[in-house]
Amino acid sequence: MQEVHIDLGARSYAIHIGSGLLARLGNYLKEFRFTPRVLLVTNPVVGSLYGEAATAALENAGFEVLRAEIPEGEEYKSLVTAEKLYDLAYTRELDRRSPVVALGGGVVGDLAGFVAATYLRGVPFVQVPTTLLAQVDSSVGGKVAVNHPRGKNIIGAFYQPRLVLADLDVLKTLDPREVRAGLAEVIKYGVIADGDFFAWLEENLERLLALEAGPLARAVAASCRIKARVVQEDETEQGRRAILNFGHTLGHALEALTGYTTYRHGEAVAIGMAAAARLAAALGMLPESSAARLVNLIRRAGLPVDMPPELPTGDLLASMRRDKKVLAGRLTFVLPVEIGRVEIVRDVPEEAVERVLRLCRNQG
Structure with missing residues (x-):
């Protein structure tokens, strides 16, 4: 134990x-x-x-x-x-x-x-x-x-x-879909705080999908330790704790607009992480190769990286404006600057978000 x-x-x-x-x-x-x-x-x-x-x-x-x-x-x-x-x-x-x-x-x-x-x-x-x-x-x-x-x-x-x-x-x-949904949050921890853990996930993903005891225990403990460090620094999310919401700004919007019935939470977060990586790359904050690395790992985990085309961009933007991280109506995203480190970026240009949302449709 x-x-x-x-x-x-x-x-x-x-x-x-x-x-x-x-x-x-x-x-x-x-x-x-x-x-x-x-x-x-x-x-x-x-x-x-x-x-x-x-x-x-x-x-x-x-x-x-x-x-x-x-x-x-x-x-x-x-x-x-x-x-x-x-x-x-x-x-x-x-x-x-x-x-x-x-x-x-x-x-x-x-x-x-x-x-x-x-x-x-x-x-x-x-x-x-x-x-x-x-x-x-x-x-x-x-x-x-x-x-x-x-x-x-x-x-x-x-x-x-x-x-x-x-x-x-x-x-x-657990059914396999639920396992994959959980792995979305595990991947999140590697992106936001531990590049070495992310690399370990790339090497051991298949063993985690198979629920091998040793790798599973390591992944759960590592994820909890990362979250513990962040929570200890900022229990009530006045600052740094918001990095735990990486992928959640779009993810929560997708869940709300689909009535919480289309996506498991981890699936919506997976799409949100892929979109955030693409947005960071479009803004020049993250190398394209790092964004591709994250999207590739999400795909390998059997998780979605794109949205259905029928969701209107305007509705997604409106929902994201009501996200709990929004202050004074400014769109706020947690964006990666490298694998293992993210930043909280306020007042992200809506036109950049719209371009990424269009990109995140039917990309396979």
């Missing part, structure tokens, strides 16, 4: 990475002296695979489990779903020391974390991520949120978990 620590003073916590950790979930929670009633949030798919194991692990440690299953899909990460969880928590008398445990991917983690952050002004929160994307990204760093029809994650908070338990064994039941 590997551990990655996030040092945030009183809000510090550990990320445990390894095999067989789900069976020890109850023992981990006992160390925190929570009250015995636990709200376990999952979805039907994850619940059918791991709900009983998680429940047994908690009950064997003396906890009473209130299990809530939310429908699968980004469209259910909403205030309507959150209200149902509030109702359950209230009627079953959860108190301020009753933990909310998220067993699932990014949707479950974001929603359960939002509920934990806001119910009784904050109750303990534990992440048990079951997708690669959640293990390397959404479960770490304390961003919790629900979506609004006009934008993704615009209603939320910074609320750190007490513990993250990343059991690599659960990734074996």
